[in-house]
Structure formats: C-alpha cells, structure tokens
Amino acid sequence: MPRPSRESYGDQKPAYSYISLTAMAIWSSPEKMLPLADIYKFIMDHFPYYRKNTQRWQNSLRHNLSFNDCFLKVPRRPDRPGKGAYWTLHPNALSMFENGSFLRRRKRFKLPKVDKEFLQKTLGSSFPSSSPGPMTSITPTPSSPTTTTTPPATHPNNGLSMSMSPPIPGMIPNSAFMSSQFSHMGGHHQFGPIAFGSHPMFLNSNISDARLLAAAAAAGYPRDLYGHHHAIHHHPHPHQHPNHLSNGIQQGFHSGPPPNIVGMSPKDLDDIREATRAIRSLREQSGKLHRIKPLSELDLSPPPHVLVKSSHPHLHSPPPAVNSETMKVAGQDVQPREKSSSANSLLTNQQRGKRRGGNSNNFSIENLIAKDKDSTDNKNIKDRKAVISGKDSSSGSDKLNNNHGCKNEKSDDDEEDEDIVMDDDEEEEGRVPSILSDSMSDAATDDRLIHLDNLSTNENDNESNHSHNSSERSQSHSPVTIPRKNLLVSPSPSLSSPRNGQYNNNGPSPGVVAVSAGNLLPSYPFYAAAFLSAQSLLYNQQYFGNGTGAPNPAQHHHHHHHHQQQLQLAAAAAAAAASAESGGGGAISPSSGHYPGHPGLNMSNPAAAMLFSGKHLSGL
DNA sequence: TCATGTTTAAGGCCAG
DNA sequence: CTGGCCTTAAACATGA
Ligand SMILES: [Mg+2]
Numbered sequence: 001m002p003r004p005s006r007e008s009y010g011d012q013k014p015a016y017s018y019i020s021l022t023a024m025a026i027w028s029s030p031e032k033m034l035p036l037a038d039i040y041k042f043i044m045d046h047f048p049y050y051r052k053n054t055q056r057w058q059n060s061l062r063h064n065l066s067f068n069d070c071f072l073k074v075p076r077r078p079d080r081p082g083k084g085a086y087w088t089l090h091p092n093a094l095s096m097f098e099n100g101s102f103l104r105r106r107k108r109f110k111l112p113k114v115d116k117e118f119l120q121k122t123l124g125s126s127f128p129s130s131s132p133g134p135m136t137s138i139t140p141t142p143s144s145p146t147t148t149t150t151p152p153a154t155h156p157n158n159g160l161s162m163s164m165s166p167p168i169p170g171m172i173p174n175s176a177f178m179s180s181q182f183s184h185m186g187g188h189h190q191f192g193p194i195a196f197g198s199h200p201m202f203l204n205s206n207i208s209d210a211r212l213l214a215a216a217a218a219a220g221y222p223r224d225l226y227g228h229h230h231a232i233h234h235h236p237h238p239h240q241h242p243n244h245l246s247n248g249i250q251q252g253f254h255s256g257p258p259p260n261i262v263g264m265s266p267k268d269l270d271d272i273r274e275a276t277r278a279i280r281s282l283r284e285q286s287g288k289l290h291r292i293k294p295l296s297e298l299d300l301s302p303p304p305h306v307l308v309k310s311s312h313p314h315l316h317s318p319p320p321a322v323n324s325e326t327m328k329v330a331g332q333d334v335q336p337r338e339k340s341s342s343a344n345s346l347l348t349n350q351q352r353g354k355r356r357g358g359n360s361n362n363f364s365i366e367n368l369i370a371k372d373k374d375s376t377d378n379k380n381i382k383d384r385k386a387v388i389s390g391k392d393s394s395s396g397s398d399k400l401n402n403n404h405g406c407k408n409e410k411s412d413d414d415e416e417d418e419d420i421v422m423d424d425d426e427e428e429e430g431r432v433p434s435i436l437s438d439s440m441s442d443a444a445t446d447d448r449l450i451h452l453d454n455l456s457t458n459e460n461d462n463e464s465n466h467s468h469n470s471s472e473r474s475q476s477h478s479p480v481t482i483p484r485k486n487l488l489v490s491p492s493p494s495l496s497s498p499r500n501g502q503y504n505n506n507g508p509s510p511g512v513v514a515v516s517a518g519n520l521l522p523s524y525p526f527y528a529a530a531f532l533s534a535q536s537l538l539y540n541q542q543y544f545g546n547g548t549g550a551p552n553p554a555q556h557h558h559h560h561h562h563h564q565q566q567l568q569l570a571a572a573a574a575a576a577a578a579s580a581e582s583g584g585g586g587a588i589s590p591s592s593g594h595y596p597g598h599p600g601l602n603m604s605n606p607a608a609a610m611l612f613s614g615k616h617l618s619g620l
Numbered sequence: 621t622c623a624t625g626t627t628t629a630a631g632g633c634c635a636g
Numbered sequence: 637c638t639g640g641c642c643t644t645a646a647a648c649a650t651g652a
Contacts, residue, residue: 035624037623062623063627065625066624066625083623084624085625
C-alpha cells in the first residue's frame with residue numbers, strides 16, 4: 001500500500017475537497033472535460049485513500065457535480081457515444097485556481113487599496129467604467145481573411161444584432177481587474193427586441209461565435225439528426241419528433257442536400273464554418289494576449305494528461321498507519337463521520353491564503369500535489385496527534401474550506417465589490433503574488449477572459465427570491481448570480497430549503513448555467529465552449545427574446561424536450577468543432593498535437609502546452 | 621440492476 | 637452565535 005511520501009498522501013486523506021479533486025481531474029485532462037467515471041478514476045489513481053468506500057465518496061462527488069455551479073455538464077459529442085455526459089469547469093471557476101493550487105480556495109481577498117489606486121492610474125478612467133464603454137473600435141479579426149469575420153447577418157431568426165463586438169480591445173477596461181461581480185455594472189438586461197448585443201452577458205464578449213453557433217443550433221440545425229435512424233445513439237423514443245423541438249425558435253431548416261454525418265446541409269456547414277472562423281480569430285487574439293514566457297522559464301515536465309496516464313510512481317508501501325481515520329471511515333457512521341483526515345483539517349484560513357504557486361512552472365499534477373502536501377505536512381503532523389489523541393473534530397474532509405464551489409456564486413462575492421481575485425500573498429519562487437505582478441496587460445487580459453460577466457438574470461431569478469431569513473443576504477448589488485437552474489423555469493415561490501441555501505423550486509431541471517462566450521478561454525475545449533455558449537444563448541433567447549424586454553413566461557417542458565435540445569446543441573457544437581479541427585482554429589488535434597490556429601505550436605511539447613495554456617492553467 | 625444525475629437534509633468547522 | 641462551506645446520507649429519476 002501506498003505510503004505517504006512527498007508526492008503522495010498514501011492512504012491518508014488528501015487535503016483536497018471534492019471540488020478540488022474534481023477540478024484537478026477535469027483540468028488535467030486533455031480536453032478539459034471528463035465523464036464521471038474518469039473523474040473517479042483520476043481520483044483513485046492519484047489518491048489511494050479513495051480506493052475505499054467508493055460508494056460513499058462517489059455519491060458525494062456526484063452531489064458536488066450537480067450541486068456546484070462551477071461544474072458544468074456537457075453532453076457527449078454525437079460522434080462519441082458513451083455513457084454519461086462530460087463534466088467541465090465553468091469558465092469563471094478557473095480563476096479560483098489562479099494561485100496554482102487546488103488546495104484551498106483563496107480566501108476572499110479584498111483588493112488592497114494600494115492596488116486599487118494603481119489600477120486607477122493605470123487604467124485610467126476606464127477602470128470603473130461601468131458602462132459597456134468603448135468597445136467601439138472594432139478590430140476586424142485579422143485572421144479571418146476576406147471572408148470577413150463579420151458574417152452576414154444572414155441568420156434567420158435570431159434577431160441578434162449583427163454587430164460584431166470587438167474581439168479584445170475594448171474589453172480591457174471593463175473587466176480587466178474586475179471580477180465577474182463587477183461586470184454586471186454595465187446594465188441590466190435591456191433586451192430590446194432581442195438585442196443580444198446589449199445584454200450584459202455579452203457586454204464585453206465576442207459573441208460572434210456564440211451568436212452564429214447558437215443561431216444555428218437554435219434554428220434547429222441538425223434537424224433530423226436524431227430522428228429515428230441515425231446510428232448515433234439510437235434513441236428509441238418513437239414518440240419524439242425531432243422537429244418539434246425548437247421552441248419558438250425559428251426553424252431554419254435548410255432542406256437541401258442530404259445531411260452529412262452531422263446532419264447538416266452544405267449551407268449549414270458554410271455558416272458553421274463562418275462562425276468557426278470567427279471563433280478562431282477570437283481565440284487567436286486571446287491567445288496572443290497571454291503572457292508568453294520564455295521557454296527557459298518553462299518546465300518541461302509532461303503535461304497533465306500524460307501524467308495522468310502514467311503509472312503512479314509514488315504509490316508505494318505502507319504507511320504509518322495511524323489513520324485513525326481510516327478505521328473510522330470504515331465504520332460508517334453518520335454523523336460524526338470519520339475523523340478528520342487530517343490534512344485538511346489542519347489549515348487555517350490563513351494558510352489557505354498562502355497557497356501559491358502562481359504560474360508555477362511545474363505543470364504537473366504530481367508536483368502540485370507534492371507542493372500542497374509540503375505546505376500542510378508540518379501542520380498536520382502536529383494536529384494529527386491531537387486528533388488521534390482524542391478529539392475528533394473534523395468531519396469528513398474536514399475542513400477544507402475550499403470552496404471553489406461556485407455554488408450560486410452570490411453572496412460571497414460581492415460583498416463589496418472589491419474583491420478581486422487575488423491571492424494574498426506570498427510567493428515562493430520570488431514571484432509576485434497577485435495577478436498584478438504580471439504585466440498589466442496580461443493580467444488584464446487574463447482576468448478579462450476569465451471573469452467577464454455571468455449572465456445574471458436578474459435577481460429575480462429563482463433562487464434569490466426565497467430568501468429566507470438566512471439567505472437574505474443576497475445582495476442588493478451584485479446581481480451576479482448565476483441562475484442555478486435554467487432560465488426556462490419560473491421562479492415559483494417555493495420555499496424549501498433553508499439553511500443550506502439549497503433551494504430549488506424548479507423541479508427536475510437541466511441545470512443550464514449561463515456561460516458567456518467571452519469567458520471561454522482559448523484553451524478551453526472547443527467543443528465544450530461551443531456547446532456552452534450556444535446553450536447559454538439559446539436559453540437566453542428563449543427566455544428573454546420576446547422583444548418586450550421582459551422574460552418570457554416560464555416554460556416547462558418535458559425532460560425529453562430538453563434532451564432533444566441538448567442533442568441539437570451538441571451536434572451543432574460538434575460540427576463547429578469538426579470544422580475548426582479541419583479548417584483551423586479550434587481544438588487541438590488529438591493525433592498531431594497541433595493547434596490549428598497555431599501552426600508552430602505542437603501541444604505535445606510540454607513547453608508549448610504550458611505556453612499556450614496560459615497562466616490560468618498554471619495550476620494544472 | 622447499475623450508472624448517472626438531482627436534490628433535500630443535516631452535522632461539523634471556522635472566521636467574523 | 638451565525639453564515640458560509642464542506643461532507644454524508646438518501647430519496648428519486650432515467651436510461652442502458
Ligand atoms: Mg453543476
């Protein structure tokens with residue numbers, strides 16, 4: 001059995017919360033998304049502790065996936081049938097790991113005034129600019145050749161404003177150092193007649209991609225894709241009619257030539273390609289803004305996905321026993337759950353804040369884990385004794401307060417709007433801690449990409465309402481709440497849940513979370529990005545696109561309906577991804593390791609991978 | 621029946 | 637003491 005070593009926790013319970021473990025697994029995967037079973041596997045492979053009592057922790061893990069908004073479910077690509085869906089991280093959740101460690105969530109940091117002033121000066125007036133601001137300068141994406149990226153607004157239906165928002169330029173001011181909590185400042189949904197351009201969600205983002213993609217998907221693109229035939233997944237629902245789904249969204253069927261594998265006509269494909277080009281240029285530009293470090297500073301350790309596969313060197317022999325917890329764990333108990341496992345438990349918030357890692361050059365999970373372990377070891381030892389000796393204290397995992405869970409991101413964040421994501425301090429490796437350390441632009445860029453707005457559909461959304469005693473805090477300002485459940489559902493006043501803030505009057509619902517295209521990092525999996533942004537747009541349109549500016553009445557659909565929509569979106573996203581893969585700009589080719597938009601960049605080269613991944617991935 | 625998801629409850633800790 | 641977080645337990649639902 002594995003024994004604890006610098007690199008591993010052996011049988012001891014690792015100091016990571018389920019959220020951390022899951023994020024690690026997801027983020028270290030090649031596509032930044034994994035099916036449930038693979039998440040399990042990752043955890044078990046890396047942490048022997050979890051090879052036991054699987055039912056127990058897996059149940060918890062599943063709970064976390066569903067419950068926390070930072071985890072998003074992305075349906076499988078039609079061309080890759082399989083068991084469940086893929087799970088990925090909400091783009092905004094990435095910032096939680098900025099400090100390079102999954103150990104604990106950074107504590108809430110308030111932007112020190114000093115920094116604030118600095119920002120003011122540096123960014124000038126634009127800093128707090130609440131309004132959408134300039135963004136005017138359009139920078140036609142270079143990459144898109146003649147075929148201009150500004151596609152003809154051809155798309156049917158969407159009353160989407162066709163103006164392409166500038167890729168990067170104008171955005172900096174606004175969200176540069178602002179966390180998502182600020183982004184809403186620009187205003188509230190004033191959707192006019194479907195003027196998505198004005199929707200806060202797209203305030204600073206380049207919606208061209210999502211717009212087209214979503215338009216395509218919403219229009220019922222791959223229309224007959226899943227109907228009876230189609231090998232893909234069968235789908236025996238005789239009753240379901242493939243075409244019945246577009247709820248009100250225009251059915252832009254292009255009947256024409258036989259659908260290709262993805263069920264699209266040539267025209268459809270052209271449109272998708274167009275969208276793809278836009279997406280590509282967006283990504284390229286985003287990528288350029290990333291801080292590029294000299295190779296010399298990079299570590300050549302293999303990329304995560306490689307490591308993951310490797311055997312686990314560090315698991316070896318037995319441990320020091322101890323584990324009082326182990327024993328306890330075995331005995332299931334309900335309440336006083338096992339003992340703490342330690343590790344976690346022993347960190348104080350302070351320590352948590354200290355995690356560092358910044359852009360560590362160690363682009364490997366093993367290294368990360370080792371680092372984290374080091375940081376907590378000492379402490380644990382001591383505490384462990386205490387624990388053993390008598391008290392138990394921690395529960396389950398104890399104290400990890402990590403919380404990356406963006407559950408309903410609300411309250412916490414705001415509080416004052418001043419918090420931003422930075423870590424407090426400390427740096428090891430001499431690096432300056434916060435994002436401020438990097439060049440302004442970098443930081444700005446990164447931050448922007450990560451944070452941007454979440455769509456906060458007005459505070460009236462589901463959850464907030466029922467504030468009950470406790471939850472009342474939902475803030476007045478900072479409407480940055482991501483609707484827990486999809487926008488289709490109405491906020492019926494149900495009142496259930498109390499203390500856990502677990503409300504949900506939506507009934508069984510497909511957790512659709514708003515995701516702004518602008519939040520999708522260049523390194524974000526293309527397919528997932530396409531799907532999420534399209535889905536978000538689609539729901540948004542369904543909810544607000546009535547021209548009145550007011551939300552549409554809730555629509556409750558049979559879950560089958562939702563399922564069909566998912567399939568459509570998945571197909572559209574897959575088509576875009578496929579196009580991107582072949583045309584350039586999008587996903588990394590699994591086979592060649594090349595990133596289409598970056599010819600010279602071969603992702604199989606760890607340094608390249610690191611480079612391209614950008615600092616947000618520094619952790620992993 | 622098993623795997624995958626969703627949710628509601630409830631107990632423990634910790635910072636404030 | 638309390639609100640926010642993290643775990644666990646469990647009831648349920650759905651599809652393979
Ligand atoms: Mg979720």
